[in-house]
Ligand code: ATP
């Protein structure tokens with residue numbers, strides 16, 4: 001008999017029918033010759049209750065029904081007398097597909113996040129991680145659907161690169177060279193001509209530069225793929241391997257860009273509220289009691305649009321009023337997470353799109369304002385997260401871009417192809433990068449970015 005997924009079994013009302021389900025035992029309890037199993041197959045946060053009478057099964061089978069064991073259950077779908085569930089299954093036959101002894105690392109409820117990270121290969125079997133992973137999947141679907149419906153082309157940019165992109169972060173090298181026997185020139189510098197690509201290569205820190213090539217041909221593109229940064233930032237918001245979404249649009253100005261950033265994020269949050277109700281309710285109960293309120297709040301608010309200079313003024317006023325920050329915030333300083341969160345959580349109490357940053361703290365490709373001092377960046381700052389999106393209008397003038405590259409004494413050897421976008425048929429364009437895991441942090445209410453990706457990569461940890 002064909003297996004019914006538990007999500008479908010729980011919706012069925014054809015009581016009296018025969019049904020087969022398979023899944024893992026979340027818990028088992030028993031009294032007076034009757035046992036109750038909570039069975040979960042990952043299709044929903046909800047378990048189906050299996051009821052059986054000891055006398056109908058051999059003792060050995062009943063003993064093997066332990067937390068974590070995998071079962072096939074054939075039985076009758078019946079209306080449940082218990083509160084909180086419409087149906088349950090009266091078991092006729094139980095086959096233990098996979099036994100699970102008491103060395104199973106998820107025996108106890110209420111294990112800490114830290115502990116669960118040490119068993120990341122198993123933690124996805126917990127209710128919380130199941131919920132997070134289903135939401136993560138839904139957010140990926142939301143993102144692809146949004147861009148597809150808005151006429152964007154999913155553009156695949158390379159993961160291996162010979163340019164250091166935008167200096168966005170330290171890079172992981174990619175090589176097939178024997179690291180124990182490196183070929184060096186007479187000054188001791190490594191020679192790469194015999195390496196796989198014939199030159200030094202790394203894993204990409206951003207697909208943006210290639211994305212701009214796509215946008216200046218296809219009009220509007222987006223990338224959605226893994227990104228690697230070897231920054232040794234052991235924070236709850238940084239991973240060494242994370243997923244980034246980078247749309248890039250020809251003919252967009254700063255206002256178009258901010259409109260897209262806001263509309264796009266709201267679409268994703270709305271998708272979660274519409275499609276992940278059970279999982280969100282679970283997380284709202286177990287992880288963060290203000291989650292649903294915060295998600296609904298974002299949909300209601302118009303994001304504040306604020307220049308960096310205005311932001312600095314607000315922060316300095318806060319300092320004058322006695323607010324203490326750990327890091328300085330004078331005009332020209334890169335804002336720390338505490339500053340971003342002060343503006344979003346305490347001052348405005350809603351998301352902020354901050355624009356027009358000092359050029360010294362932003363990347364070379366951003367469009368310079370008339371004042372010669374600020375650039376048209378448009379970062380989105382969120383409650384509980386800080387920066388969730390980094391965006392900007394790009395400098396489309398070849399001469400201005402070259403002047404900035406020279407001012408920064410950048411190595412142009414690997415930028416020729418990028419500069420060609422400005423050489424031939426240059427166009428105004430803009431784009432942004434959204435860190436996928438930061439979006440998942442926001443939507444799940446989780447606190448640590450290591451807990452919203454199945455197998456996190458962080459300094460000192462490439463396990464599983
Ligand atoms: P931050 O200042 O938070 O390190 P950034 O300015 O380096 O971010 P960008 O280079 O603008 O970030 O990257 C675009 C987006 O990618 C960020 O807004 C953020 O959502 C995400 N992001 C950046 N670095 C990481 C990381 N190490 N792990 C996870 N997400 C990241």
Ligand code: MN
Nearest residue numbers: 168169229231
């Ligand atoms: Mn960074």
